[in-house]
Amino acid sequence: MKDMRPAGRMWHLYKMGGLTPALTSMFDVQSAQQMAFIRSIMKEQRKNSLYEIPLDTVELVVFDLETTGFSPYNGDEIISFGAVTVTGRTLSEKDTFYSLVNPKRAIPREIEELTGITNEMVADAPDLLHALRGFLEFVQQKVLVAHGSGHDKHFLNSALWKTSKVNLSHRLLDTMMIAKWLNPRLPAFDLDSLLNLYGIEVTVRHHALEDAVMTAKLWSMLMLEVESRGIHTLGELYTHLSHTN
Template identity: 40%
Template sequence: MGFEPLIHLMKELHGKINTSVFGAAQGGQNSQQAAFLRQLQREIKAEETMSIPLDELKVVVFDIETTGFFPDQGNDILSIGAIKVKGCEVYEDEVFYSLINHEESLADDIKNLTGLSEDELKVAPPASQVLLKFFEFAKDHTLVAHHATHEKSFMQHASWKLFKTPFKHRIVDTSFLYRIVEPSMKFVRLEDWCEHNQITVKDRHHALGDAKLTADLWSIYLSQVKNLGCRNLRDIYERLSHL
């Protein structure tokens, strides 16, 4: 989330993560994993992100596919996909994608929607391992998601369930930008916003595919909020407070 101490921490722990933490992750909860994540969370100083110029703001745009909408009622994350963006530049070759182990049967509508199969999910790595690798990928970047309430609720639940630590990362919602630039537009679905901006919709309801579509939207609307005078995230939040 924009913090030198976090970068140094990641470098120092990189070898240990690959050998001990990730190796032990097959067993589910692990004290080393929890300690690593708690240390990472302690290094996060979200307020520093607020003043970074938008041209220099580094974000990880991410998306998750899930078995439903309510993690506190037993719904699980099935996959996570992400892509890095700096300012308005989308880094197509800096991506993250992983399925997450799920042993239970999938509802037919989830299988049809996501294209995921029970067989591939049963051999996927556990959630604890995938989330730690995702946090390592994200490093000092701010997180971004399309209508981020869904992602935030699942990440908060997973952080506490797996690591007994709160989820402290800032997640910026792309709708913040839409509301500033086009307040009269009431689209909700990702594909509707994409079509409105002449973005070709492909790989919809695939976590990485949706992350890439969201990144393209973020890039377009970030450029437009800059043209409206927003210099950083603080300006964006200030503008939102007056809408």
């Protein structure tokens, strides 16, 4: 007799039809649809070769996350997504995405003070699965850009695995790494220092959308320097960045 307890039923469905039907059996239909969408986006992204795309026409999404802390593998969670579309060096400030996320845990007081996001504000916000789907619907197959991307990449990968058992497959560029390659002797490469260096107005720091917009403006300034060095395609930029420590 087949074991039809939840774990046994999931294993049976996995053997019969693969991971997606198995996962679908364990969640409500709406959640299963969200998961299927996220998995399809990651699968399609792996097929894309973006290296020959000219930098002046490449479609990008510059994004930022706010989180409850620094370690997604020790219980910290995303509490907001912010993103803005850029084509080449042209920022589309009206083409933006912003969502709070219910982390289903308490936001520490110091994070509330830093970000302005309170426990009351996220109480009725979308959960991670639904907010992540909204973010990926906005991103589609575009290249991702972030400043100091290690933090954001860890949290995105954790969120993708937690919700849909997939890893991030989008190309990711880091404005901090680009700045280090262009100006290795600068004393600091944090966002505030670079915004000041390039004369970019600081609006609201530690707000995911505002930080994304400011990072997008920084990207535009950096691309002027990149192009002045004879770098004209995404592949050429990646090649030069691969030699940056």
